[in-house]
């Protein structure tokens with residue numbers, strides 16, 4: 001069995017191959033079974049959660065195992081730990097174990113780039129990233145796999161984090177800078193991608209310009225928001241998977257309060273990858289909301305396992 005640590009997982013997941021694999025799975029209509037949450041009681045600290053996310057094709061399968069242990073902050077350890085176990089469907093044999101954090105960050109950015117493949121304007125070259133965490137750090141390379149991105153601007157709640165990500169991207173050859181005023185940066189961008197833990201909307205609909213593409217990765221509970229009601233109302237709305245996006249995140253409250261209707265959600269990654277939905281005109285504003293699912297993990301599992309098999313072992 002191949003065991004890929006964080007570095008090996010990143011090397012085994014180049015965005016062009018990962019996005020292509022993801023496109024194939026969604027175009028084929030592959031549906032993942034429900035994910036499972038199990039509460040694991042703890043003594044004298046908050047309960048831990050075990051999350052299991054399986055998916056498989058006829059050839060290959062995977063299960064992502066993630067533990068969330070809130071009490072770890074008192075131990076100075078990360079709360080989240082995860083791995084993706086990859087197995088052969090014909091025999092059940094275990095093929096690989098890949099780093100869950102890296103695979104998740106890269107497959108999430110790849111899903112955004114896949115959405116942008118159908119929804120962002122072909123000439124999109126100015127990217128604004130809102131957030132400077134693990135997913136945000138992947139977005140420039142992911143979007144460049146499908147659009148001619150030339151400049152990257154980064155805003156974060158903590159300006160030092162935005163500066164650190166800008167410096168890291170500059171070291172990789174990007175024309176990147178940190179910005180502090182979102183109201184000025186938003187109108188100048190072609191693609192605006194948010195990957196934050198925001199609980200109050202950061203992105204205001206009044207700042208949006210015709211032709212822009214908005215990508216929202218963060219909010220996964222109704223208590224979280226990255227964009228305000230006006231942004232949702234001004235844009236043509238798309239999601240990664242309909243059920244998850246409606247139930248879990250950004251869209252739940254606006255749907256309940258009537259700000260938007262379910263019929264305003266015009267397609268998911270299945271419809272986009274199958275050519276049933278797309279950007280219709282250069283001037284419309286498009287918005288893609290993701291919450292993530294196991295089909296994306298499977299795309300990472302397949303891509304990484306194939307790459308690792310091709311690499312000579314030391």
Ligand SMILES: NC(=O)c1ccc[n+]([C@@H]2O[C@H](COP(=O)([O-])OP(=O)(O)OC[C@H]3O[C@@H](n4cnc5c(N)ncnc54)[C@H](O)[C@@H]3O)[C@@H](O)[C@H]2O)c1
Pocket residue numbers: 104105108131132133134135136156157158161195196197198199200202217218219220290291292293
């Ligand atoms: N859609 C998906 O498939 C998917 C997959 C993985 C993660 N996520 C979500 O994406 C988000 C980012 O994940 P990550 O792994 O990069 O996390 P991270 O902890 O590495 O980064 C979080 C970022 O959010 C910023 N932030 C924190 N609190 C904030 C606040 N109150 N307002 C605005 N910004 C705030 C931080 O400064 C940081 O830049 C999370 O909400 C995570 O749950 C979504």
